[in-house]
Amino acid sequence: MTGLANRLINRPILASIRTSAFRHNLNRVRELAPESKIWAVIKAKAYGHGLEGALQGLESTDGFALLDIEDAQWLRAQQWQGRILLLEGLFHENEIPVARELHLDLVVHCEAQIQWLETNALAGKPLNIFLKLNSGMNRLGFTPKAYRNAFHRLHAAGYHLHHMTHFANADQMDRQPTVGQQMECLQETIEGLEASSSLGNSAAILWHRNAVGEWARPGIMLYGASPTGRHADIAHAHLEPVMQLRSEIIDVQELKKGDRVGYGGRYEAPEDMRIGVVACGYADGYPRHAKDGTPVWVESESGVGVSCPIVGQVSMDMLTIDLRGAPAAGVGTVVELWGTVISVDDVAQMSGTIGYELLCALAPRVPVSIE
């Protein structure tokens, strides 16, 4: 039981970012998509992991893909010289000078963006454009009918073009539109338009190797979580979780049979029992909807540890666990909320969501250590 104290002067909660896991997962992507270059997707502050750890762990990527120009500025300020793709392109015309200065690659998904780029088609090194086709997801992108014209206009304005589309169902076989249907739409639409393409997200890289393109766009798999939200689906992909969220037990209560725990008294003690109060709540990003039974890993002196279930409603700063399986645990015992033993996807499943949402929702008040 090491405690988190040597790293903290305050509340005992800590998110550790393992850069070795980032490196490992990036290598796995390269093994699965050996022909492709890689846009490491680090939107939403690297899915809640923080840009700093992501840059350290993923520096051998070919490029970073993100949404916010401020994040691109930050990467350039850290001397990142590789490529950077704005996944939703420009939000306003006045961003063009910054995009040029930072040498950003741009997604173009709508008519307004084309007009801005035509108006501002300056001489010099041409910007790389990833022209987005709406091949059936109906979120961003040009319809197949409008796509070719968009391509020709940007080409005429001197830009360097790539094809791009995004899959709605690369993580499941039985939903429409299927990857096959979207691929067919893409191939028909781009017939004869010479350009490389960027297609696959993590799910496509894992399960649709022919639908990745020259530039893969892995996100969630780089963080070691599952595109489906079910950990079992990536158990054989040999990915490593990057974030480990830990805290400590800060109080222990001895309940009598029939006593209730926390707001709403959701849990009733079936017998006399000890419960541990953990310094982690929904204001840290732990899901308030976590059901009784959601696993928390309680470490032990011997280094073995044991899974203890949540009992009672998660509150803002604390949650409560059943310590019947951990008689030696007490104040100061370290627990893992998710990370190396407890998969974030398992916590998410017990809370009616997917690992993506929990990772992205890690609260700014949780200190992060890069390891």
Ligand SMILES: *Cc1c(COP(=O)(O)O)cnc(C)c1O
């Ligand atoms: C977020 C995102 C990705 C990465 O998706 P994952 O499921 O996390 O791999 C890829 N492409 C686009 C356009 C995205 O927005």
